[in-house]
Amino acid sequence: MDCLFCKIAAGEIPSSKVYEDELVYAFKDIEPQAPVHVLVIPKEHIQSAAAITSENSGVVARIFEVISKLAVEMGLDNGFRVVSNVGESAGQSVRHLHFHVLGGRDMTWPPG
Ligand code: 5GP
Ligand code: ZN
Numbered sequence: 001m002d003c004l005f006c007k008i009a010a011g012e013i014p015s016s017k018v019y020e021d022e023l024v025y026a027f028k029d030i031e032p033q034a035p036v037h038v039l040v041i042p043k044e045h046i047q048s049a050a051a052i053t054s055e056n057s058g059v060v061a062r063i064f065e066v067i068s069k070l071a072v073e074m075g076l077d078n079g080f081r082v083v084s085n086v087g088e089s090a091g092q093s094v095r096h097l098h099f100h101v102l103g104g105r106d107m108t109w110p111p112g
Helices: 006-007 058-073
Strands: 018-019 023-029 036-040 080-083 099-103
Touching: 006 023, 006 036, 018 058, 023 058, 036 058, 058 099
Parallel strands: none
Antiparallel strands: 018 023, 023 036, 036 099, 080 099
């Protein structure tokens, strides 16, 4: 399958890795929108948060465990934001499930 994030998770395309286990890969976003901007992805291909089912949701639980550990490691004590864009209206540009972890600055709400 021709998927950028599958290739990044497999190490076929280089990335700045911040975490890896048998299910999950996390790396720095190439175009950071905050002082800390990490993407956390399942190694298996899932199209988006709209494709999460009872069969594949275990990895999503793991992803959120990883996010909470990384937030401590990255010193995000003041708070952070977790975002997953789904589909065209939300601006999902890579069709492999990913969670943006953004921190290190104040965030506005609502998002644009
Ligand atoms: P989306 O727009 O789908 O929510 O998020 C995709 C994210 O992937 C964007 O923030 C974009 O900067 C990031 N991105 C796209 N291509 C690459 C890449 O080759 N390497 C890394 N590290 N990030 C990428
Ligand atoms: Zn993929």
